[in-house]
Amino acid sequence: MNWIIYFFGSGAAFFLGVGLVTATAGISSIYQRKWTPRTATLGALTGLILIALSATPLPYWFYGMAGVVSLLWLVTERSERKTIPKIRPLLRCTVVFLWCAAILMEIPYHLGHALKPAGHPTLSIFADSVTAGMGETSLETWPHLLARSHSIDMQDHSQMGAKVGSMLRKAEKTPVGNGIILLEIGGNDLLGSTSAIEFERDLDLLLAKFAGKGRIVLMFELPLPPFANEFGRIQRSLVRKYGVHLVPKRIFVGVLTADGAIVDSVHLTARGHELMAETVWSLIRTAYAD
Numbered sequence: 001m002n003w004i005i006y007f008f009g010s011g012a013a014f015f016l017g018v019g020l021v022t023a024t025a026g027i028s029s030i031y032q033r034k035w036t037p038r039t040a041t042l043g044a045l046t047g048l049i050l051i052a053l054s055a056t057p058l059p060y061w062f063y064g065m066a067g068v069v070s071l072l073w074l075v076t077e078r079s080e081r082k083t084i085p086k087i088r089p090l091l092r093c094t095v096v097f098l099w100c101a102a103i104l105m106e107i108p109y110h111l112g113h114a115l116k117p118a119g120h121p122t123l124s125i126f127a128d129s130v131t132a133g134m135g136e137t138s139l140e141t142w143p144h145l146l147a148r149s150h151s152i153d154m155q156d157h158s159q160m161g162a163k164v165g166s167m168l169r170k171a172e173k174t175p176v177g178n179g180i181i182l183l184e185i186g187g188n189d190l191l192g193s194t195s196a197i198e199f200e201r202d203l204d205l206l207l208a209k210f211a212g213k214g215r216i217v218l219m220f221e222l223p224l225p226p227f228a229n230e231f232g233r234i235q236r237s238l239v240r241k242y243g244v245h246l247v248p249k250r251i252f253v254g255v256l257t258a259d260g261a262i263v264d265s266v267h268l269t270a271r272g273h274e275l276m277a278e279t280v281w282s283l284i285r286t287a288y289a290d
Helices: 002-009 012-030 035-052 061-077 083-110 142-150 164-173 187-191 194-211 229-242 249-256 270-288
Strands: 123-127 153-154 179-184 216-220 245-247
Touching: 002 249, 012 035, 012 061, 035 061, 061 083, 083 142, 123 142, 123 164, 123 187, 142 153, 142 270, 164 194, 164 229, 179 194, 179 270, 187 194, 194 216, 194 229, 216 229, 216 270, 229 245, 245 249, 249 270
Parallel strands: 123 153, 123 179, 179 216, 216 245
Antiparallel strands: none
């Protein structure tokens, strides 16, 4: 089960889907056999389904254009009309071009970015129960493990059941100075009853409150269930607006799918908190360089 969650949650399904579509278009150009149209149809449809299920939040206009061109290409592969061979090569090339462009658009969101040295900044964490835990008194959560292991001045504002809206209300009452602000929030909105409109409104206000000179803001990208593209589109749009560092979702999913890391589908075990502390340190350690 963990590999399935990682496959779709990390974005790997998107890249495999694009690979299948472009590969079958290329094979159709090189090999002209009786089995070619069927292979192209099967491979491309499988790829398009994987792309859709990955919920990768590329622009809707791009999906519309690439989807229409891909379907037109598949129709021409099966058509026997005499005029089709003239446009078939053009459609194949267009399909390859569009989906290669999709990869170039998506890859930057899967690459990490080192933080600039900032002395010894305070780390303020605003997060939900993935960070806060489920109230286990015997469990040392990852913010405290991180602070203890690396002598970081840390303020943990995480709480069980937190949503972006409730964290916004908490942030409005909490004095937050300069330093690093880390947001692990939005999962309860995504899986709960929060609408995309409410999510966008609350996240816009939350990031506006935190963004500013003297602060480094990081936010974990939400791993999206199928067809939840809108939440991802909103998150990416707003982090660009406010200059927030978006932590690739593959990093977060990598912790959640590690052996022995979770007690259910989300909440961390003691081992999971250790892994999360190590992961977060790898993201922020360059800011603590002398």
